[in-house]
Amino acid sequence: MVERLSDAERKAALLELGNWRHEAGEDRIVREFVFADFRVAFGFMTQVALQAEKAGHHPDWSNSYNRVRIGLTTHDAGGLSEKDVALARAIDAVATRMGAR
Amino acid sequence: MVERLSDAERKAALLELGNWRHEAGEDRIVREFVFADFRVAFGFMTQVALQAEKAGHHPDWSNSYNRVRIGLTTHDAGGLSEKDVALARAIDAVATRMGAR
Numbered sequence: 001m002v003e004r005l006s007d008a009e010r011k012a013a014l015l016e017l018g019n020w021r022h023e024a025g026e027d028r029i030v031r032e033f034v035f036a037d038f039r040v041a042f043g044f045m046t047q048v049a050l051q052a053e054k055a056g057h058h059p060d061w062s063n064s065y066n067r068v069r070i071g072l073t074t075h076d077a078g079g080l081s082e083k084d085v086a087l088a089r090a091i092d093a094v095a096t097r098m099g100a101r
Numbered sequence: 102m103v104e105r106l107s108d109a110e111r112k113a114a115l116l117e118l119g120n121w122r123h124e125a126g127e128d129r130i131v132r133e134f135v136f137a138d139f140r141v142a143f144g145f146m147t148q149v150a151l152q153a154e155k156a157g158h159h160p161d162w163s164n165s166y167n168r169v170r171i172g173l174t175t176h177d178a179g180g181l182s183e184k185d186v187a188l189a190r191a192i193d194a195v196a197t198r199m200g201a202r
Contacts, residue, residue: 038159042150049143058139062163 004077005085013085020088023071027079028060029088032069033100041066044098051090057083059091105178106186114186121189124172128180129161130189133170134201142167145199152191158184160192 004027005013014022020029035041041063048070052058060071072088074081105128106114115123121130136142142164149171153159161172173189175182 038150039154042147042154046143046147049139053140053143058166060163060165062161064161065159 002077002081002083004079010080017088028071028073030071033095035066035100038065040098041068047094048091057087103178103182103184105180111181118189129172129174131172134196136167136201139166141199142169148195149192158188
């Protein structure tokens with residue numbers, strides 16, 4: 001069972017991640033990515049899906065053509081956990097490789 | 102340039118599709134699919150992505166674990182067009198193959 005981040009841990013994580021916005025109500029982090037077109041956007045999603053499946057931790061996300069919006073939280077923990085921070089880091093690395101803006 | 106469906110055409114299309122709900126405000130059709138798990142849900146999305154890319158017509162969609170929600174409209178036509186009906190038919194066929202409920 002993974003634990004929810006403390007206030008101090010959450011602040012440190014958000015500072016490190018930089019581009020993710022915290023939604024306090026649901027204690028989730030959200031980021032939107034824009035790619036060249038649908039093909040690149042879905043390629044990005046495919047890489048994230050493989051990472052998520054491997055980690056056993058999945059995003060809530062939406063896509064419209066070249067835009068992908070991702071929300072991360074840990075339902076079992078009732079909010080943000082280290083799993084979300086780790087997945088966010090992995091997502092950011094993929095996004096950089098795929099030329100997200 | 103594809104044309105928006107007439108009222109009569111839209112009614113006939115909705116009757117044929119059966120499981121799609123019409124959202125009048127944006128003149129779009131929406132359906133939610135539930136699969137066994139994330140792996141199957143994302144496999145479904147991958148097949149739909151390939152169909153959409155081939156058709157040059159893309160869904161607005163979201164995914165949360167085993168659930169996929171899809172909205173279809175044709176922005177260039179200002180509402181539903183034959184492109185949406187064709188993509189909805191293709192999506193339904195994939196969903197059936199993938200055991201959607």
